Amino acid sequence: xxxxxxxxxHPVLRKKSEDITRDYPELQQLISDMFETMYKADxxxxxxxxIGKNINIIVIDASPLASxxxxxxxxxxxxxINPKVTYNSEETLYTEEGCLSIPNIHEKVDRYVxxxxxYYNENxxxxxxxxxxTKAKVIQHEYDHLNGIMFVDKISPVxxxxxxxxxxxxxxxxxxxxxxxxx
Numbered sequence: 269x270x271x272x273x274x275x276x277x278h279p280v281l282r283k284k285s286e287d288i289t290r291d292y293p294e295l296q297q298l299i300s301d302m303f304e305t306m307y308k309a310d311x312x313x314x315x316x317x318x319i320g321k322n323i324n325i326i327v328i329d330a331s332p333l334a335s336x337x338x339x340x341x342x343x344x345x346x347x348x349i350n351p352k353v354t355y356n357s358e359e360t361l362y363t364e365e366g367c368l369s370i371p372n373i374h375e376k377v378d379r380y381v382x383x384x385x386x387y388y389n390e391n392x393x394x395x396x397x398x399x400x401x402t403k404a405k406v407i408q409h410e411y412d413h414l415n416g417i418m419f420v421d422k423i424s425p426v427x428x429x430x431x432x433x434x435x436x437x438x439x440x441x442x443x444x445x446x447x448x449x450x451x
Contacts, residue, residue, distance in 0.1 A: 271305045271319045272450040276418065277439025278320075278371045285315075285322040285414040287350040290392040292323070299347055299390055302327045309447035311368045313406050318369050320450065324350045326410040328429035335403055344403055347390040351411060354396075355384035365409055365419050372443045373434060377403045377422045 274280055288295070299317075302325065306314040312332055316325040334341040336449040359381040366374040382400040385407060389395050399407055409419060420428060420435065426436075436444060439450040 269301045269304065270308045270448060271301055271313075272448040273305065273309060273318050273368045273445075274450050275292050275438050275441065276420070276435055278369075278451060280320050280322060281317050281369060281413070281418060282416040283317065283322045284416050285324045288323050288325070290388075292420050296390070299325070299327060303329065305447070306338055306368075309368050309445070313410040314368065315410045317413050317416075318396060326351060326407070326414070328406055328410065330402060330406055333406075339404060341402060344406075346405070348385070348410075349388040349390070349392065351385050351387035351407075351414070353383050353385050353408075353411060355398075356380040357382045361405070365405070367409070367419055368447070370418065370420060370435070370438060371412075371443050371449075373420070373431060373438075375420065375423045375427060376432075377409075377419050379408045383408065385411075388420070 302314050302319060305319060312330045313326065313328040328346050330341040330344040333358060357380050360378045361381050362376050362378050363438045364374050364376050381404065383404050384398045386396045439451065
């Protein structure tokens with residue numbers, strides 16, 4: 269089932285999410301719905317707060333970002349339950365990103381080049397993974413959502429002031445998207 273994506277300004281996006289247990293009600297259906305919602309919106313990642321649930325779940329499918337230079341993204345499809353970043357590199361990369369909850373805005377953000385993350389997969393099996401490059405960037409963006417942080421919080425105050433009208437319009441639902449949204 270395709271769920272509405274909550275837009276910038278909704279309080280659920282600013283709350284810190286909570287861990288879940290393996291007996292979370294209808295977990296597999298929720299994961300399936302999250303992937304379906306993400307695909308409908310042409311996203312590569314979706315965190316549970318973006319569908320109105322303050323629980324620690326992220327789905328990612330970075331295959332649309334794959335290229336001849338970066339073909340390992342073709343198979344980067346994951347479910348992250350209760351993720352914890354346990355290591356960040358000192359080196360960062362300043363690249364452009366966007367967000368389904370902040371449609372039509374793209375800005376450059378500083379992200380760690382690599383990290384280590386521990387999580388449970390969709391079968392509630394413990395996983396520890398070292399991610400680099402685009403994989404690390406995508407998970408950092410989604411991981412921030414679990415902590416009530418949005419990518420516009422990481423841009424310069426000057427850029428954020430320049431975006432103020434657009435952000436206010438998004439928070440009032442004055443934005444056009446190809447997917448269902450909730451303000």
